[in-house]
Amino acid sequence: MSASSSQIAALAGDGIGPEVMREAVNVLRAVEQRFSLALTITEAPVGWAGIDSTGHALSPEVMNLCKKSDAILFGSVGLPDRDGTVPKEQRPERAALLRLRQEFDLYANLRPVRLYPQLAHACPLKAERIADGVDMLVVRELTGGLYFGQPKETTQLADGQRRAVDSMVYTTSEIERIARVAFHEARARRRHVTSVDKANVLESSVLWREVVTQVARDFPDVTLEHMLADNTAMQMLLRPSRFDVLLCENTFGDLLSDEAAALAGSLGMLPSASLGVGGKAGRSFGLYEPAGGTAPDIAGKGIANPIAQILSAALLLRHSLGFADAADAVERAVADAIAAGCRTGDIRAASDAPALSTSEMGQAIVTHLLHS
Numbered sequence: 001m002s003a004s005s006s007q008i009a010a011l012a013g014d015g016i017g018p019e020v021m022r023e024a025v026n027v028l029r030a031v032e033q034r035f036s037l038a039l040t041i042t043e044a045p046v047g048w049a050g051i052d053s054t055g056h057a058l059s060p061e062v063m064n065l066c067k068k069s070d071a072i073l074f075g076s077v078g079l080p081d082r083d084g085t086v087p088k089e090q091r092p093e094r095a096a097l098l099r100l101r102q103e104f105d106l107y108a109n110l111r112p113v114r115l116y117p118q119l120a121h122a123c124p125l126k127a128e129r130i131a132d133g134v135d136m137l138v139v140r141e142l143t144g145g146l147y148f149g150q151p152k153e154t155t156q157l158a159d160g161q162r163r164a165v166d167s168m169v170y171t172t173s174e175i176e177r178i179a180r181v182a183f184h185e186a187r188a189r190r191r192h193v194t195s196v197d198k199a200n201v202l203e204s205s206v207l208w209r210e211v212v213t214q215v216a217r218d219f220p221d222v223t224l225e226h227m228l229a230d231n232t233a234m235q236m237l238l239r240p241s242r243f244d245v246l247l248c249e250n251t252f253g254d255l256l257s258d259e260a261a262a263l264a265g266s267l268g269m270l271p272s273a274s275l276g277v278g279g280k281a282g283r284s285f286g287l288y289e290p291a292g293g294t295a296p297d298i299a300g301k302g303i304a305n306p307i308a309q310i311l312s313a314a315l316l317l318r319h320s321l322g323f324a325d326a327a328d329a330v331e332r333a334v335a336d337a338i339a340a341g342c343r344t345g346d347i348r349a350a351s352d353a354p355a356l357s358t359s360e361m362g363q364a365i366v367t368h369l370l371h372s
Helices: 017-035 048-054 060-068 080-085 092-103 117-122 172-187 203-216 229-238 250-263 307-319 324-339 358-371
Strands: 005-013 038-044 071-076 108-114 135-141 153-156 162-165 192-197 223-228 245-248 271-275 286-290
Touching (some): 005 017, 017 038, 017 307, 192 229, 192 250, 229 250, 245 250, 286 307
Antiparallel strands (some): 108 135, 108 271, 153 162
16 A cells, blocks of 8 residues: 555544544554554544633634544534533534534445444344344435424414424435445445335335435345334344345434444444545545444543444545555454453453453554554
């Protein structure tokens, strides 16, 4: 692999964010060493950390840094015990994370869910339910639907009641572009797409199903099935191995990807990529973050699992920087560390060796990366 120069904005955020981000950056430095790359990683505050240091959850300076970068490696934002101290529009989840999604049109969220065989004990399902393994990819539309549709408001009615409205809105083009992402991803996997909707009751889902069916005609080598969201939730618990790529609108994708996360044994194992269309050299600009959130109850204790953040860095290497070999190596290093018995507390069985700290797990992955 030839030397290259790439710009990464590393926004650790709140809670356990700085702890797990530190290990992801260490892994990226090891990638530089092994593959002779040049990665410029610029760290900056976001979320409550940004409010405390700059007065903004996402300051103009940090936004400018993101615009100059090839990708964003994001930690997590939000501290529930501080929510009441600022208006809801200024809370980090809206003022930082959702704003970045809108600014960069990060419409495609990819969340791979894999249960490592050595961690079967951590999955809440019975052994017979996961005998064939769990390896799925949730592709979630990220910039439309209930979370962004208008009108979105709470009004006071004449009879004294309050009325709240959220609108689930989708256009043909929004559905088509996320569907194409799902079908392209399926071609690199087991060539099966399950499109999730509620076409039996929602008008937006009727359109969703029609457009996805049309897009499927361009991918004759990929099998498409439609499934109602409630049935999908049930089947994920009964037969998770049946799923390859799940294509979901925003709300269903949010709910189902969190359900799927439990199948991997811990939220600390789940990375994600949020991709847009503004990348360089034909690649996708993206924001890469773990699925688990800030976990303020364990912040500062050095016990958080850094694997989701590290695997998010692997997705960054693959999708935004085009370094597939390096991404594969990071993912192998994680698998090798787990196979060697390395465990943080959230994925440790009673019979395992003592749990590793956040930094010890990160170092174990670096060691496997450099010496495999």
